[in-house]
Amino acid sequence: MNAYVNEAYGVGVLFKSGGDLGFVLNEEVDFDMPLGYIEKAWNIRNQFPIQFGDVSEYDSKNKKWKKEGLFVQFNSNSVNDYVDKFSDVSSIKDQDIFKINSDPEDVVFVTLAENSKENAPINGFRFVMTRIGAKWYLTLIDVTEYNAE
Template structure:
């Protein structure tokens, strides 16, 4: 009996060590990707962003138009294409260290962040929450880009909470990353706080 208890205890310790190693690897991958992606948008350098876009799924852009949520799906990021409302999100400074599992509160009325910073939230259900805001959620859920984001355990939501000094610009930048296989990919860019019209 004592022997079984020791084996069980050793198994649990090894299991927890393995889980921590996975989390450490995820944090390392996400940290490198987030810095590259934000730098790519700052400098309008798609070569820094596109390696993080899965060729099968592409990258979706969530936006609002006349108060309704919508999205467009792109194969990759191309700064030579007219991206309209997304351009306002390029004016970012990104001077904050990454904080994991920290949420930043956005004041919708005053259109600014209560506190600035850079956050990565693992196990994010944000994409599923957006799906429910579409006029026909069932047709949206069936699209591959949304299917791969349906399990929150595979989704990390990144928030760069920065307040712009210019009122016309978006405050900060938000995007979703999804674990596909063993690698994290940029799957959604969220500009829903800025109404396109």
Template structure:
């Protein structure tokens, strides 16, 4: 009996160590990518961001218009072209260190984040939650960009929660990264907290 308990503990310990090794590599990749993506938004440098966009899938933008959820797919980020709803997110400050924790909540009534900071949340199911909210006639779940995000283990939600003193339609930025093969890619930019109209 004692042998079984010891073997079980050893197995769990080894599994935990292996899981941490994977997470450490993921954290390293994600930290570099998040830094570059946010710097790309700050400096309006699409090339800096586009190295993290998979050419097969592109990058999607989730937004709301008149209360309805909308979606547009772009091949890449090009700041010389009109990017619609993304444009409001260009004025980020990006002054917080990365915290690997759950994304903070947004108070849409007061248009403020309940907690400021830069969070990276592993195992995010938010993309699936958004896909469930689209009207059925849009067949969003059939879009490749949503199919690659169905497994939460391969998705991280990055939230830069910034509250500005002036009246601004956008405070910070939220986006999703997806692990495809062994690399993390920017797959969706989420500006759904902010109604475009």
């Protein structure tokens, strides 16, 4: 995975804590990262074919994906939507990782969505691939469907 992480920008992880959007920037991806409550997001067994277009939404009230599958959305405005959710006093939205994702033509938004049949209510996560120069990089991982509290 780290071959897809740009050394200059790293990879950000978006999460929710107490209902607020949180963010941490990492230099590399490590699926053994001590991310506590979001580690279960790595437990993906998605066997669905790729669907292009709109991504599946997570229904936080019912704690499940509205539609299961592997969804890929080109020309996505998803990162700008995340930035709008940070408070105006937050310096997070000024970080370079968000600025390089401001042009939707350079952003692909992928959702892996499963409603688990086991103990955990859901499996899945979202990630953003960004074109930087002539190459595509993993820039953001979204596990906001897991709330820390």
